[in-house]
């Protein structure tokens with residue numbers, strides 16, 4: 001906190017939905033230019049936190065500064081500095097890739113000529129320039145996601161939030177997006193990354209926070225997290241499971257062990 005190179009400073013941030021505390025008094029900071037992995041089981045509070053930092057959800061209490069601006073007091077200032085790749089794709093199927101980007105560029109008040117220059121640059125960086133004049137509706141999930149990432153970068157943000165950017169993508173596209181995140185990192189863009197793919201978080205992140213039930217339960221470099229558990233060649237998945245447990249988080253999780261027991265002839269093997 002209060003380190004001038006911190007681009008995000010979060011203090012006691014809380015979000016309640018009626019009687020559910022989705023984010024429970026979390027504090028952390030992100031240094032300018034780092035890739036910050038934000039990990040946690042389903043329902044842990046990652047997306048809720050990201051939405052508060054992007055000014056899409058109002059915190060119940062606590063404070064968050066992004067690029068020195070308060071997300072509650074100066075939301076429009078915050079929005080000038082950030083890009084968001086949300087869990088859901090935002091693209092119009094009946095517009096081409098370039099038309100989509102021009103449309104969003106106008107929403108973001110970017111001058112027309114500038115939008116085309118930026119859109120061309122980002123589509124090229126994401127290996128999508130060949131398809132820039134094709135309708136988004138004809139694209140594969142991976143192609144759509146690459147246009148979606150280009151959209152989030154149109155404002156040339158200092159900070160980009162990527163909420164599960166490789167979800168549902170094939171290994172080739174996932175690799176290309178990971179390489180792209182590395183390039184953003186090399187160009188000094190701050191990246192907040194959520195993912196359930198532990199090797200991805202391990203490979204890309206400078207620092208990692210693990211959130212569970214709305215609380216941050218660990219925060220360190222991937223190296224230190226792995227060194228913190230007593231296991232030879234520990235992986236980030238080992239750390240994650242050690243800290244968050246092996247119970248699944250769906251409401252119906254209690255039924256799963258018996259289903260497994262049935263499948264394995266009554267011998268449920270717990271590793």
Ligand SMILES: Nc1ncnc2c1ncn2[C@@H]1O[C@H](COP(=O)(O)OP(=O)(O)OP(=O)(O)O)[C@@H](O)[C@H]1O
Nearest residue numbers: 017020021022040041042043044045046047048049
């Ligand atoms: N608008 C909302 N109204 C009520 N409850 C909500 C709302 N948004 C999220 N929640 C709840 O808040 C909790 C945290 O949800 P959140 O989406 O932040 O989790 P997450 O860590 O992003 O999970 P996942 O890995 O599944 O994306 C969950 O219990 C979720 O059901």
Ligand SMILES: [Mg+2]
Nearest residue numbers: 046047048087
């Ligand atoms: Mg989420």
